[in-house]
Amino acid sequence: MSSVPKKATEGLEPLLNKYDVYGPRYTSYPTALxxxxxxxxxxxxxxxxxxxxxxxxxxxxxxxxxxxxxxxxxxxxxxxxxxxxxxxxxxxxxxxxxxxxxxxxxxxxxxxxxxxxxxxxxxxxxxxxxxxxxxxxxxxxxxxxxxxxxxxxxxxxxxxxxxxxxxxxxxxxxxxxxxxxxxxxxxxxxxxxxxxxxxxxxxxxxxxxxxxxxxxxxxxxxxxxxxxxxxxxxxxxxxxxxxxxxxxxxxxxxxxxxxxxxxxxxxxxxxxxxxxxxxxxxxxxxxxxxxxxxxxxxxxxxxxxxxxxxxxxxxxxxxxxxxxxxxxxxxxxxGVSAISRINESYSQNIGVLSGYKGMVDHGNLPIQKGLNLSADDTVRAGLIQELMCSGLVIFSDFNERHDVFFHHYFKPELVKLGDLADDGLLEVTEISIKVTPKGRLFLRNIAMTFDAYFTQTDLQNTEEPRYSKTI
Ligand code: SF4
CATH class of the missing domain: 3.80.30.20 (tm_1862 like domain)
Structure with missing residues (x-):
């Protein structure tokens, strides 16, 4: 992905309203929550x-x-x-x-x-x-x-x-x-x-x-x-x-x-x-x-x-x-609250200093929580990384890397992408998904389509949101 040309910024107002929702930043998938x-x-x-x-x-x-x-x-x-x-x-x-x-x-x-x-x-x-x-x-x-x-x-x-x-x-x-x-x-x-x-x-x-x-x-x-x-x-x-x-x-x-x-x-x-x-x-x-x-x-x-x-x-x-x-x-x-990513897992050290010291005192790694990635997590994490980094997913390459058939594996998500494509945020062809210059401004929203943990409740819960606003 390179720069966003000027024309990408035209006609944005309706999209700003539509896509200004609460959602993850995808610094990891699954997210720390x-x-x-x-x-x-x-x-x-x-x-x-x-x-x-x-x-x-x-x-x-x-x-x-x-x-x-x-x-x-x-x-x-x-x-x-x-x-x-x-x-x-x-x-x-x-x-x-x-x-x-x-x-x-x-x-x-x-x-x-x-x-x-x-x-x-x-x-x-x-x-x-x-x-x-x-x-x-x-x-x-x-x-x-x-x-x-x-x-x-x-x-x-x-x-x-x-x-x-x-x-x-x-x-x-x-x-x-x-x-x-x-x-x-x-x-x-x-x-x-x-x-x-x-x-x-x-x-x-x-x-x-x-x-x-x-x-x-x-x-x-x-x-x-x-x-x-x-x-x-x-x-x-x-x-x-x-x-x-x-x-x-x-x-x-x-x-x-x-x-x-x-x-x-x-x-x-x-x-x-x-x-x-x-x-x-x-x-x-x-x-x-x-x-x-x-x-x-x-x-x-x-x-x-x-x-x-x-x-x-x-x-x-x-x-x-x-x-x-x-x-x-x-x-x-x-250190306190630090996050590790080892093999197919994420883990996080305890965030409270006294608790951190207590665990280390007992000769334990001060891990408070984490997650073993499932096979599905790994596939979705790979896809979200590609979207967030290069903005391009070539299905044949992806299938080879993850041993899946993209069109079958992500069938429901491909249907949902239709709305994003209609808004000009991405192009979906037989061979790839490509984020458009305009779509780069809404990468979090695009990634949310593939997030198996993100729910309608997250979209609707504006009183106590678990995530920040995407815009
Ligand atoms: S309060 Fe936050 S932003 Fe300010 S110096 Fe500390 S860590 Fe950095």
């Missing part, structure tokens, strides 16, 4: 053992969750603990090290770690010396890929680093950083309680580039309070001037019933669905005109960045971090 406590540590170990049996050893990707933050951003739905107590992090690291050791025992020696990502919370809440210690413990318990093949990434909160601490961190070998920008407008920053300057972000990028960091990503969010088309256009001017390698343009999901801090945001300050969609469409136009490749639902990358090249080599995946490369890896999530 299907994870359940029947999945145990024993299930996890069996999946790891089965994965170790692959003839070609599957590489590993590690996600490390650092839950601490120094202040609360009102929009944030992450699992985090707002505190200034540095001893909280010291104690957490002791448990993280034990968990790393427990996990390492279950993966064969030929499983090389190709990707390590520190997320949060705020990973840069930790000092460089603490991050270095984590890397040492990982190296003691896993086999790391060679330095020039290992992707080492970290999310940076600009308010939590000095140029000195950043330099210490970069000296450890981080080659990918993502910086939380969200919006440069002062009124928006005030409304979300996240004040940071353009200069601070430019300084971080300049320092990283001087250290040969080869991929810098900026996170921005549309749909925030006080945002307008004009104000976001100004933010885009500044983002484009900084020329990051990647841009993640997230859709703010306002769910104050589920996320208490969002109650601090005045609903009247939020842009309406139409204005919000216009902001999104303007952003696509601006970023593609500036030379970025539009990836999946909401990511952009310079043409030579690996996220853009992975589109053609099949390495692109949609996961809990949005879009990423290294689709071939098993993912081990370490």
């Amino acid at each position: 299907q994870f359940n406590e029947a999945f145990t540590e024993e299930d996890y170990i069996k999946q790891a053992q089965a994965s170790n049996q692959h003839l070609v050893p599957k590489p590993l990707s590690l996600y490390i969750h650092i839950p601490f933050c120094k202040s609360l951003c009102y929009y944030c739905g992450c699992n985090k603990i707002v505190t200034h107590k540095s001893e909280a992090a010291d104690s957490y690291l002791d448990y993280l090290f034990q968990e790393t050791q427990l996990q390492g025992q279950h993966f064969a020696d030929d499983r090389l770690v190709q990707q390590i990502h520190f997320g949060g919370g705020t990973p840069t809440y930790l000092a460089a010396s603490q991050l270095r210690e984590i890397m040492e413990v990982i190296a003691q318990n896993f086999h790391l890929g060679l330095p020039d093949t290992l992707e080492l990434g970290i999310e940076i909160d600009p308010r939590s680093v000095t140029l000195e601490s950043l330099t210490d961190l970069l000296n450890m070998g981080f080659n990918r950083i993502s910086i939380g920008v969200q919006d440069f407008d002062p009124d928006v920053q005030q409304a979300i309680n996240r004040i940071q300057s353009y200069e601070s972000i430019k300084d971080i990028m300049d320092t990283a580039r001087a250290k040969n960091v080869n991929s810098i990503s900026l996170d921005i969010i549309y749909g925030l309070p006080k945002q307008t088309r004009k104000s976001f256009d100004d933010t885009l001017d500044q983002v484009i001037a900084l020329r990051p390698d990647r841009i993640a343009l997230y859709n703010y999901a306002h769910m104050p019933q589920r996320i208490p801090s969002q109650r601090l945001i005045h609903t009247s300050d939020l842009p309406g669905a139409d204005e919000k969609m216009r902001i999104f469409l303007d952003s696509i136009d601006r970023l593609t005109a500036a030379g970025y490749v539009y990836i999946g639902m909401d990511h952009f990358a310079l043409p030579d960045d690996s996220l853009a090249t992975s589109l053609s080599d099949g390495g692109l995946q949609r996961n809990f971090q949005g879009y990423s490369t290294h689709a071939e890896c098993d993912v081990i999530g370490l």
Whole structure:
């Protein structure tokens, strides 16, 4: 999929009304709402053992969750603990090290770690010396890929680093950083309680580039309070001037019933669905005109960045971090609330810190819930990945990969696609399903057609929705 041409944005109003419903983001399929406590540590170990049996050893990707933050951003739905107590992090690291050791025992020696990502919370809440210690413990318990093949990434909160601490961190070998920008407008920053300057972000990028960091990503969010088309256009001017390698343009999901801090945001300050969609469409136009490749639902990358090249080599995946490369890896999530994807399973660590510590204290992996994927889950997950990543499903290829006959397997869904095709969101032929440029704006709605867990109740329950709005 490339950019959305201008004409795709014409005549959208009726579609905005029709498709603005509550639905999953499909960072996984089945979604996290299907994870359940029947999945145990024993299930996890069996999946790891089965994965170790692959003839070609599957590489590993590690996600490390650092839950601490120094202040609360009102929009944030992450699992985090707002505190200034540095001893909280010291104690957490002791448990993280034990968990790393427990996990390492279950993966064969030929499983090389190709990707390590520190997320949060705020990973840069930790000092460089603490991050270095984590890397040492990982190296003691896993086999790391060679330095020039290992992707080492970290999310940076600009308010939590000095140029000195950043330099210490970069000296450890981080080659990918993502910086939380969200919006440069002062009124928006005030409304979300996240004040940071353009200069601070430019300084971080300049320092990283001087250290040969080869991929810098900026996170921005549309749909925030006080945002307008004009104000976001100004933010885009500044983002484009900084020329990051990647841009993640997230859709703010306002769910104050589920996320208490969002109650601090005045609903009247939020842009309406139409204005919000216009902001999104303007952003696509601006970023593609500036030379970025539009990836999946909401990511952009310079043409030579690996996220853009992975589109053609099949390495692109949609996961809990949005879009990423290294689709071939098993993912081990370490830390409170972290999610793993091992072989044919998903699992999630307990989200409460005291519970996490208790389980690790007893020598257990701190898994609270998860899911063994059924054969049907795997087929549908593969299809949803193809729709969300490339927007193209070629039936013969799909049949070969999943050992099914598409027209038979998805007979009822193919009938339902008729409505989406009539609205110009996709083209269904004898040989393929292809998402149109207009359809890219409604990828979640298209994927919902193939979701065996999504029910009419989800569509109709607007009082206590389980998902965010698709637009
Ligand atoms: S957005 Fe980041 S820094 Fe802000 S509260 Fe959430 S996790 Fe913490």
